[in-house]
Amino acid sequence: MSGLLALLDDVAAIAKLASTQVDDIAGQAAKVGAKTAGVLIDDTAVTPKYVTGLPAAREIPIVWKIARGSIFNKLIVLLPVAMLLDAFLPWLLTPLLMIGGGYLCFEGGEKVWHALFPHKEHGPQQAETLSAAHLETQRVKGAIKTDFILSAEIMTIALSQIEAGDALTRGLILGAVAVGVTVAVYGAVALLVKADDFGLRLIRVGRFGAVRALGAGIVKSMPTVLTLIATIGTAAMLWVGGAIITHGLLDLGWxxxxxxIHHVAIDGAAATGGAGFVTWAITATLDGVIGLALGVLLIPVATRLIAPFIGLFTGGDAGGGEAH
Incomplete structure (x- = not known):
């Protein structure tokens, strides 16, 4: 009997340890995932364009296909590569992270540049020029290929933020981040693309004027909501990209x-009587300014040299604001 009790005690201890590790993995995954905010918001803002011009009944299936492709990109391709780099070439992570940060700066800078100096957009190809089935296949392939670039940025940023020591725990955290951010992004995309349909349904079947007015408000507000998300995404890209560059330079000894930036933020907070939030706001603003300056400088380099090269692997879907 004493042996059984000892065994049960050991099982309880192991279960407690496992529970603690699961909680630690979940907590670190949430913390690390938050560091990828710039990429996530941008991905959420631009993905709805892939269902433009296609039947409403195909919107959710298309989002689901892209989400599955995104999970494959992250878990099957990028996760093993990231773990191999982490194990055998850890010094390469900072340069790769800075390349991803530079790409974020370029995307954000290009969007700001095009907002200030608009140029003619060709827009997404409509279903009238291709069969709906062929257009859907084309859109999904393009979206998954472009997602690979964004997923690589997400996985690199996430890996650099993981604090766990052993490889297994780091891999589990990275896998949790991969699944979590994919669910968050494409769940939000699904809600966005169906919001106007929900509004129209309220207009048609609503028994009360307030319900129909709510539906009309949803339909009317969706373009503004998408524009707002895109604007926040651009600002987040510049902030995150600039911060990656400054931290990368610090890690490389510069x-x-x-x-x-740190001293300016501290002095600014002291001058205004603010605390942590003021320091963060000044730091984020200065990181964003650096990101914007670098992004604008990278526009001619990326569009003339890098984008054609990336286009070989993305079917022509890469390259800044038009990448998506």
Whole structure:
């Protein structure tokens, strides 16, 4: 009997340890996932364009196909590569992270540039020029290929933020981040693309004027909502991209830029009587300014040299604001 009790005690201890590890993995995954905010908001803002011009009944199936492709990109391709780099070439992570940060700066800078200096957009191909089935297949393939670039940024940023020591735990956290951000992004996309349909349904079947008015408000507000999300996404890209560059330079031994921003933020918070939020706001703003400046400088380089190269792997869907 004493042996059985000892065994049960050991099982309880193991279960408690496992529960603690699961909680730690979940907590770190949530913390690390938050660091990818710039990429996530941008991905959420631009993905709805892939269902434009297609039947409403196909919107959710298309989003589901893209989400499955995104999970494949992250878990089957990028996760093993990231773990191999982490194990054998950890010094390469900072340069790769800075390349991803530069790409974020470029995307954000290009969107700001096009907002200030508009140019003619060709827009998404409509179903009238291709069969709906062929257009859907084409859109899904393009979206999954472009998602690969964004997923690579997400996985690299996430890996750099994981604090766990052993490889298994780091891999589990990275896998949890991959699943979590994919569910968050494409769940939000599904809600966005069906919001106007929900509004129209309220207009048609609503028994009360308030319900029909709510439906009309949803339909009317969706373009503004999508524009607002895109604007927030651009700002987040510039902030995150700039922060990645400054921290990367610090890790490589060039601390002047990081230290200057840090001192300006501390002095600004002291001058205004603010605390942590003011310091963060000043730091994020300065990181965003650096990201915008770098992004604008990268526009001619990326569009003339890098985008054609990436287009070989993405079917022509890469390249800044038009990447999506």
């Amino acid at each position: 601390s002047w830029l990081y230290e200057t």
